[in-house]
Amino acid sequence: MNFDFTEDQILIQQTAKEFAQAEIAPSSVERDLKAEFPAEIIKKLGELGFMGMMVPPELGGAGLDTISYVLAMIEISKADASAGVIMSVNNSLVCFGLEKYSSPYIKEKYLIPLARGEKLGAFALSEPEAGSDATKQKTTADKDGDFFILNGIKNWITNGHSADYFLVMATTDKEKGHHGISTFLVEKGTPGFEHGKKEDKLGIRSSDTSSLTFENCRIPRENLIWEEGKGFNFAMNTLNGGRIGIASQAIGIAEAAFEAALKYSKERKAFGSHISNFQAIQFKLADMAVKIEAAKALTLRAAAMKDANKKYYKEAAMAKLYSSKVAVECALESIQIHGGYGYVREYLVERYLRDAKITEIYEGTSEIQKMVIARALLDEN
Numbered sequence: 001m002n003f004d005f006t007e008d009q010i011l012i013q014q015t016a017k018e019f020a021q022a023e024i025a026p027s028s029v030e031r032d033l034k035a036e037f038p039a040e041i042i043k044k045l046g047e048l049g050f051m052g053m054m055v056p057p058e059l060g061g062a063g064l065d066t067i068s069y070v071l072a073m074i075e076i077s078k079a080d081a082s083a084g085v086i087m088s089v090n091n092s093l094v095c096f097g098l099e100k101y102s103s104p105y106i107k108e109k110y111l112i113p114l115a116r117g118e119k120l121g122a123f124a125l126s127e128p129e130a131g132s133d134a135t136k137q138k139t140t141a142d143k144d145g146d147f148f149i150l151n152g153i154k155n156w157i158t159n160g161h162s163a164d165y166f167l168v169m170a171t172t173d174k175e176k177g178h179h180g181i182s183t184f185l186v187e188k189g190t191p192g193f194e195h196g197k198k199e200d201k202l203g204i205r206s207s208d209t210s211s212l213t214f215e216n217c218r219i220p221r222e223n224l225i226w227e228e229g230k231g232f233n234f235a236m237n238t239l240n241g242g243r244i245g246i247a248s249q250a251i252g253i254a255e256a257a258f259e260a261a262l263k264y265s266k267e268r269k270a271f272g273s274h275i276s277n278f279q280a281i282q283f284k285l286a287d288m289a290v291k292i293e294a295a296k297a298l299t300l301r302a303a304a305m306k307d308a309n310k311k312y313y314k315e316a317a318m319a320k321l322y323s324s325k326v327a328v329e330c331a332l333e334s335i336q337i338h339g340g341y342g343y344v345r346e347y348l349v350e351r352y353l354r355d356a357k358i359t360e361i362y363e364g365t366s367e368i369q370k371m372v373i374a375r376a377l378l379d380e381n
């Protein structure tokens with residue numbers, strides 16, 4: 001077992017860190033307050049090759065491995081978890097699925113600009129009545145000659161306002177249950193396709209989230225991804241990689257909360273000493289550091305298994321389940337160490353808690369991750 005990163009992986013981590021601290025962190029408080037989408041930052045992430053990190057260069061990507069992606073995601077999310085989720089959705093939920101399952105036509109027309117970061121993607125599985133229970137898709141796609149006609153509503157779609165291309169799951173054959181679900185690539189501006197208002201969220205406020213509605217929206221047959229009836233498997237296989245992305249986002253938030261607490265504890269004095277000298281604070285810092293290391297080990301293992309083309313869905317679920325829990329715990333402890341300063345907007349720490357919470361909800365709640373892990377354990381043994 002080798003725990004050393006390669007020179008290339010270290011270079012990616014360093015590049016991401018420098019960019020994140022210089023260009024993302026300074027404006028993150030203002031963007032959070034205004035719920036403002038980081039358009040310029042996302043453009044620059046594209047120029048750095050961070051919007052299609054694992055896509056081969058001939059398809060517009062950076063041709064890197066999943067370990068490099070995890071390291072970059074941690075650094076970007078440490079500076080701003082909103083930028084992190086925008087990057088994660090484009091990389092893991094959109095580019096990965098298109099690279100693996102789409103036709104040469106889709107790759108040429110849509111994947112290349114997405115991987116270059118010239119266009120932004122979104123992934124539309126959830127519906128008002130199909131969140132965790134994702135097989136219960138009500139959106140329909142009826143065949144009409146060389147077209148499919150989409151009707152229905154999608155909910156909680158990250159990049160819902162800002163994306164150019166949307167991967168939309170819809171039922172093409174009701175009789176077949178989840179084997180009757182298909183995935184379509186829908187372009188922004190297609191007649192019959194609208195997005196709803198931006199959700200006013202607790203955290204990750206500068207990423208946009210909205211509903212999508214489809215009313216007799218005509219999609220050409222060539223925009224069907226993979227095959228008819230494979231849409232649910234497409235979504236599940238894609239979400240496995242997405243869960244590594246969100247685990248990395250959670251680690252970034254946890255590290256930011258930890259580093260803020262460590263710094264503050266060495267500056268703040270109480271009872272005639274820096275509070276870092278008190279065992280009560282030291283134990284909190286030690287617990288946070290151990291949890292972050294453990295979360296990283298789980299996430300990097302899932303990434304390494306994906307890179308080795310091994311089955312990794314259980315490991316990805318474990319990584320997301322644990323890392324998201326650690327993010328919330330570290331954010332809470334960081335607030336506790338900061339006292340009143342942790343509770344006000346000016347000090348950033350309260351944002352870490354608001355941003356951390358969503359990592360336990362999206363791309364499969366913690367309860368769904370436990371279900372996935374338990375089913376895998378029962379199948380394996």
Ligand code: CAA
Pocket residue numbers: 089123125126131132133134135156157158178232233236237239240313362363364365368371372
């Ligand atoms: N990887 C690969 N395949 C999987 C899978 C996984 N992790 N989990 C389930 N599947 C496959 C099963 O193998 C099965 O395939 P076949 O029928 O072809 O053999 C199929 O999916 C159905 O699985 P089940 O029979 O287990 O169905 P279920 O209804 O009992 O459970 C579920 C399905 C695991 C709960 C699934 O619905 C699920 O993962 N739900 C959570 C959905 C989710 O993560 N949503 C996130 C929305 S996207 C988002 O948040 C994006 C964003 O914008 C940030």
